[in-house]
Amino acid sequence: MTQDLRIGIIGVGMMGADHAERVARRISGARLVAVSDPDTARAATLAATLGGALDGSPGAAPDGRLGGVRVVEDPLALIGDAEVDAVIIASPGFAHAEQLMACLEHGKPVLCEKPLTMDTESSLRVVEAEHKVGRSLIQVGFMRRFDPEYARLKQLLDSGELGRTLLLHNVHRNKTVAPTFRSEMIVRDSLVHEVDVARWLFGDEITRITVHAPKPTSLVGEGVLDPQLAVFEMAGGAMADVEVFVNFQVGYEVRCEAVAERGSATIGLGVDVLTRQAGHWGGAVPDDFRVRFGLAYDIEVQRWVNAAARGEIDGPTAWDGYAAAAVCTAGVQSLQEGRPVAVEMVSRSEVFG
Numbered sequence: 508m509t510q511d512l513r514i515g516i517i518g519v520g521m522m523g524a525d526h527a528e529r530v531a532r533r534i535s536g537a538r539l540v541a542v543s544d545p546d547t548a549r550a551a552t553l554a555a556t557l558g559g560a561l562d563g564s565p566g567a568a569p570d571g572r573l574g575g576v577r578v579v580e581d582p583l584a585l586i587g588d589a590e591v592d593a594v595i596i597a598s599p600g601f602a603h604a605e606q607l608m609a610c611l612e613h614g615k616p617v618l619c620e621k622p623l624t625m626d627t628e629s630s631l632r633v634v635e636a637e638h639k640v641g642r643s644l645i646q647v648g649f650m651r652r653f654d655p656e657y658a659r660l661k662q663l664l665d666s667g668e669l670g671r672t673l674l675l676h677n678v679h680r681n682k683t684v685a686p687t688f689r690s691e692m693i694v695r696d697s698l699v700h701e702v703d704v705a706r707w708l709f710g711d712e713i714t715r716i717t718v719h720a721p722k723p724t725s726l727v728g729e730g731v732l733d734p735q736l737a738v739f740e741m742a743g744g745a746m747a748d749v750e751v752f753v754n755f756q757v758g759y760e761v762r763c764e765a766v767a768e769r770g771s772a773t774i775g776l777g778v779d780v781l782t783r784q785a786g787h788w789g790g791a792v793p794d795d796f797r798v799r800f801g802l803a804y805d806i807e808v809q810r811w812v813n814a815a816a817r818g819e820i821d822g823p824t825a826w827d828g829y830a831a832a833a834v835c836t837a838g839v840q841s842l843q844e845g846r847p848v849a850v851e852m853v854s855r856s857e858v859f860g
């Protein structure tokens with residue numbers, strides 16, 4: 508394919524708007540042509556900023572690069588639109604299953620923000636439906652895999668230089684989240700990233716998960732269990748722990764330390780410019796994931812675009828999304844029941860033969 512990949516984005520809240528800007532201005536070989544959001548005014552404003560017109564019509568192309576961004580009210584119509592070659596889904600998780608199925612029906616490559624879907628069963632249905640189509644169309648937005656620091660950590664661990672990896676210690680903190688972000692969402696929307704990190708770095712499945720709820724911060728609404736402390740048990744016997752704290756107040760912090768037989772490696776200590784001043788030293792803490800993982804998102808979307816043009820994907824698969832959903836389903840149960848819960852998943856051979 509020599510023409511630009513024409514991309515439609517569903518959901519232009521925080522992450523979708525960030526992707527829209529990325530596709531419109533920084534990704535080569537791709538062009539943003541359509542956006543869809545239940546908040547049509549928000550979609551129209553974004554489209555206008557990126558070259559469309561406020562009434563939802565394509566608008567002028569001011570610099571040849573921007574322009575031609577339409578607002579399509581119905582997300583399913585955007586997926587079926589003949590002028591949309593590929594789709595980015597950044598809508599809330601509960602909308603993903605239907606939208607993913609529509610992408611499969613229309614044979615459109617899709618980069619779907621996590622979670623793949625809200626539960627194990629619907630994720631498995633998506634995996635099976637993609638298998639029926641006969642080619643990989645779905646890539647899941649686990650962007651940590653594209654972060655240069657995580658990628659170097661993975662390379663180091665895979666090289667065997669440190670011996671076998673035994674443990675992972677992870678920290679995942681957000682400055683704040685919306686008051687509507689409940690305890691289960693901390694598992695399905697936040698902890699899910701470390702579920703993928705553990706599966707990816709160990710190259711192994713998680714078989715059991717325990718999610719503890721320590722004394723909650725007083726700075727969130729009644730009943731929200733924040734922070735949480737999760738422990739993953741891997742099939743091969745290794746373990747990972749994760750502190751996830753989404754109302755940390757300070758800023759966005761994501762760290763991972765891998766402990767191996769002959770050494771350890773830590774990533775995520777980035778402090779930007781380190782200052783020493785008036786008897787103190789310090790650096791900056793990014794406000795949110797768009798800043799910390801900005802480069803990872805750029806690499807992720809560029810590689811997805813390049814792969815989609817070849818009719819392939821290049822990143823976490825629908826199966827990875829399914830496995831993460833299965834672990835999070837068990838995680839929510841563990842959080843609610845206060846005990847370790849076994850992860851229930853079908854085997855790959857049951858689906859792929």
Ligand code: ISE
Nearest residue numbers: 680681684696697700753796
């Ligand atoms: C958000 O949806 C993300 O994916 C962020 O990476 C994560 O840090 C945050 O907790 C989630 O709400």
